[in-house]
Amino acid sequence: MSRAVIPFTTQAAALGVALALPAFVGANSYALFVATQLGIYIIAAIGLNLLAGYAGQVSLGHAAFVAIGAYSVALLTVDHHWPFWAAAVVGMVLAAGLGVLAALPAFRLNTWYFAFITLAFALVFEKMIVEWRWLTKGFAGVVGVPPPSAFGYEFGPRPLYYTVVAVTVIAFILVRNVVHSRFGRAFVAVRDVEPAALAVGASPQRTKLVAFVISAALAGIAGAFFAVQKTVVTPDDFTADFSIFFLLTVVLGGLGTLWGPIIGALVFFLIPELLAGLQSWRMLIYGGMLLGLMLFAPHGLYGALRQAWRRFAPSPAKASAAADSSHAREHPPIAGLGLVISGLRKQFGGVQALDGVDLSVPAGSCYAIVGPNGSGKTTLLNLASGYYVPDAGSVKIGDVEALGSGAQRIAARGVGRTFQTPRLIADLTALDNVMLGAYTRERAGLLSTALRLPFARAEARRLRQEALGFLQFVGVADRADIEAGEIPHGQQRLIEIARAMMGGARLILLDEPAAGLSMSELERLERLIMRICGLGATIVIVEHHLDLVANVATHVTVLDRGTVLAAGKPAAVFNDERVMRAYMGERALKAGVPA
Amino acid sequence: MDIDVLAHGIVAGSLYALVAVSFNILYRPTNVFNFAQGELVMLGAMIFASLTSLAGMPWLVAFAGTLVAVGCIGLVEERIAVAPILARSQTGTGWVITTLATSLIISNLVGRFWGPDPILVKPPALLSMDSLDIGASRISSYEIALVLVTLVLVAIVERVYRTLKGKAVMAVAEDREAALLRGIDPGSLGRWSFFLGAAFAAMTGVLAAPILYASTSLGPDLLLKGFAAAAVGSIGNNRGALIAGYVIGVTEAVGASLLSPGYQEAVIFIVVLAVLLLKPEGLFGSPNARTV
Incomplete structure (x- = not known):
């Protein structure tokens, strides 16, 4: 957390003065x-x-x-x-x-x-x-x-x-x-x-x-x-x-x-x-x-x-505990969770953001949700992860109905997510941000933590190693000790993904992860998503960047004005006429612009 | 129940409602709950008392002068204590501490200039504080006028929110960035709302002065009861604030007459806690959807 400014010797001296005081005064x-x-x-x-x-x-x-x-x-x-x-x-x-x-x-x-x-x-x-x-x-x-x-x-x-x-x-x-x-x-x-x-x-x-x-x-x-x-x-x-x-x-x-x-x-x-x-x-x-x-x-x-x-005295660039990020770490497989949404509706004021959406995400798939702006993609994610309460419908995660559970409950059930703009805690280091992900997995209670009981310390040490492993997995281990607020946008996204994985997420919801990334960052993201999927986790990705979707997704659903326009394999969906119309308008379609 | 207790509860409740409305005016575009609001009410009462009782100015002139003066102080508060904090972080609550600091500064400066003695303020011409003996209640013509004026003021404020400017205020409260994209300047709205919120607080002080006297002790008391009315009536809802003001005023009066005056605050506190526990968003609000 905060790097110590008051050195140990000064701390000891302060305590020494406090203890010695009575000897000098009546x-x-x-x-x-x-x-x-x-x-x-x-x-x-x-x-x-x-x-x-x-x-x-x-x-x-x-x-x-x-x-x-x-x-x-x-x-x-x-x-x-x-x-x-x-x-x-x-x-x-x-x-x-x-x-x-x-x-x-x-x-x-x-x-x-x-x-x-x-x-x-x-x-x-x-x-x-x-x-x-x-x-x-x-x-x-x-x-x-x-x-x-x-x-x-x-x-x-x-x-x-x-x-x-x-x-x-x-x-x-x-x-x-x-x-x-x-x-x-x-x-x-x-x-x-x-x-x-x-x-x-x-x-x-x-x-x-x-x-x-x-x-x-x-x-x-x-x-x-x-x-x-x-x-x-x-x-x-x-x-x-x-x-x-x-x-x-x-x-x-x-x-x-x-x-x-x-x-x-x-x-x-x-x-x-x-x-x-x-x-x-x-x-x-x-x-x-x-x-x-x-x-x-x-x-x-x-x-x-x-x-x-x-x-x-600017702190010398400390060699990070795990600066060696050249090789990607092996990670045990993840048992992905399926997601089944049916009849989902949500209204904001006079706007029907979602109007009876059904979709079924098989466990272990990489499922993309695309659609024009305002089609209800992010609303769908927010409903699935419990940030909004739907007006009607059902959200099944694994085999359990998630509707009515709060966001933190759903998270604890193995659903991780990222946000359109990365929501890292700027005052905490990258490593602490990732460790935060393990919040529900840590067993040590308040008392054993405060007393630093041996098992609590061992657990903290183990999770620290694990968090470093995840930073390495997403490829930013060299940033471990830097405060998240000072880390570039693209890497913040990767850290957010690491945080979700640290929570033991078996279903990961990514909200426009490609937004604002450079070409090289985009390639890294693409490889990362494929690797996470390869481990067995289910990924639901809301994205505008269709190349990325075409490369990583196994299934695609297209939303338009709160309803499902098309669903299926990426290649088939992207050649659907209605999808092209929704994306590019009538005229572009007639002019024969390729998808 | 004694009708007189009820009547005085309504009168006090009107004042609390006005303080709550002044909170709302300020809160809607800025999402800042001004902890100096009570002191602004007090300042209004003190300035007005000095202008009329000591300087002998006519009622209307002194009224206008007070509103402008306190409005400007509100503006200064916004520039110094609130805008820099919001510029640093929109979500932080540093302004809780800075507006509290402002309240300390105002109340202690006023205490220095005016001293601790309450100043008697006469009601405007035609009205008096003599009780009228209508039936069993001993209410004065000024108190009746105050209750009516409160109703009119709340109606006016509600009307203003229905105009274009008012809608802009709501838009900013809802989504600052989206409003910015539509050509609404949240900064200027923030400044205006502090000016108007402070002026409204000053007006509350002027209206309260004949009943409560002008003294430095007005501030903390009205701050907490105004908050109680605003919270029970749902923050941002002016009609809710009016009804909640009555509820708080009557509860306080009844509580004081049944128990002892020392329990006034405790009774209100328990009512507020009970309401917030059962309906966190207040009696007249709908739960806000969280935005991500």
Whole structure:
């Protein structure tokens, strides 16, 4: 994913400084207090960054989730004498649970619904803290939260600090592991190219939900430590300003970068000291900073650092792990899936895009669908892959009716597809894009991924090799480590095909793969399609380029204005008079222009 | 149910509907949901209050001046905070953060200039805030006028969308590139919609001021309730927004009278969540087909 800019030695040094700090400052010093607080804020910021930076869901009410953790610990330890650790777990679960309950409807909708709903949630929660005096003690707040203790030993400021540092490091490592896994790839896919997430079988709703649960749980833990550190919890601690503060921390450090939240929080803790005289201008400055950063440094300080670093020391052209793409790799045969479509209809407004289309794609064939613009070819693909819901008809993939299943379900059943304009995730490398294809095939769950259990690591390694193999298969292995956004159009198409194959696709739908390709790229594409077919996979290709179709297709169906005009072997179909008329018009036909 | 509670719910609901319509005006061609909209409403109320109460300008002059001034601020917002973000990525949501930042900047600058004290704004001549005692309800002539004006405004906005320019707006909302090919300039429509959306927000502020007073606290409150009305009534649907505005206003009034005023927001929040859970596209919308 993102190439490391902060070298290992610097990371170790940062941790060293954090661990050595208590030796140089007094146990009750202000410096230690601030450092503990910094750690707590970093925990929450790491979570918010995972959500807003990677998954693209901006939470404007993160203070509320911190508040849930803080109040849980304060109330359970003070009123019910629970031990801190149990109370912290409850706080974490409550933060995630209440958050999910509130945000559930938002996951199906545009991302800004989520922003609004979290904003409203924080506001309502703030009011409820005051309203439910019997529970929360209203404005006065909960006083005298006891420090955590273990084995009869009560934590002073120093052990508390070490605990917070440990939790911060653990949170950082777990989030890093998740970000570098299939979940992280799915986050970025959902953020940037939702159709691509669907195409690999990743449910956008569930992906957003996973990011949010992790994020809210981390906010809950941060809140738990917040309560024991401050010993007093009041509604004033968790205002809308506090949510803005978290957001700004993450934006300042760098949205969607692992070190962003840490850098942002560090800088933030230095600024208030410098701006002590400007307290009343604070929110205005926050607003100005948010605006300026989003406009001029969307990846924050970390992004600026990375850019400067690259300019200063351009990374040497790294020899790719599998640069040897001269020989095409052998690939095990694929058991192709048949596709049977009958009576398919779809209307858009007043336009009947498809009007009762039947076609039957035998397993293992290379089936072309051609037709003039607006004849319903792409609509047909989108219906078959579940992106549209048809008005009537049936779509059978293999022997299973696919109608009514969502796009990601159909993808998981072994249907891969490409798009008219390649839908790769620009911020991920070519290799990561291909690995994203394996989303539904990976067995390691969230927990084993976050903990990097041996079998999860082995699986990731194996899939990486496999993905490299597919890049080699399509002939762009030399691009493995380059971000997809920087790769030329023609190769992006090939990577998209590799992604579909990586998903274990047995039926591959290609939407105008030849569009915008050069002559040599076209030849490569042609050979590639024939090789994939040769392995046994079924290919359905929607294409304008009739030479390509004539060369690769075993069957052709011609669509015109939403109905099947002709179907059969390419040679026969292309000499059909009605087909020629549809393509070239009456006059051209009479003039005797050859097909 | 107390008829008075219902009446006041309708009055408040009219204001929420107007905020929702101002969201829609801006949203339709740009697909941007302006998080500074509440502050633009507040700004309208503040500028108008200053022009009439402090500078003693006649009602109509101050009204026009306020609309133009806030419209221009909306335009500046579009140029600085929205257009550059959309130029970078049409699908990204960076504008959530930049319009939020704009809202912070506006609300804090206004707080600096005007201070926290609410300003009393008198209704225009012939109308008053004195309650009329019609039957059991104690509603004022100004509040009745507000409800009627809201109906007229929604009807006017709907009419405008049926004109050629209005259709262009819908075309851009549907498919930006296709509209571009047909000679519609989405950029110019975006600028206009921000100007008009902001001016409409300012008008909402002017209309709200006699009832709610002009103060900096107007912004966040109307932002969230306006969003609630827009979401429940289906984004982009103005008639839906009107009805949803009433629903939100009445729910809030009834909730407050049955429980305690502290539950107002919570009740609305739960209604919005319930609606979105059952009908994600709102009560008056059809699910959009995904486009690939």
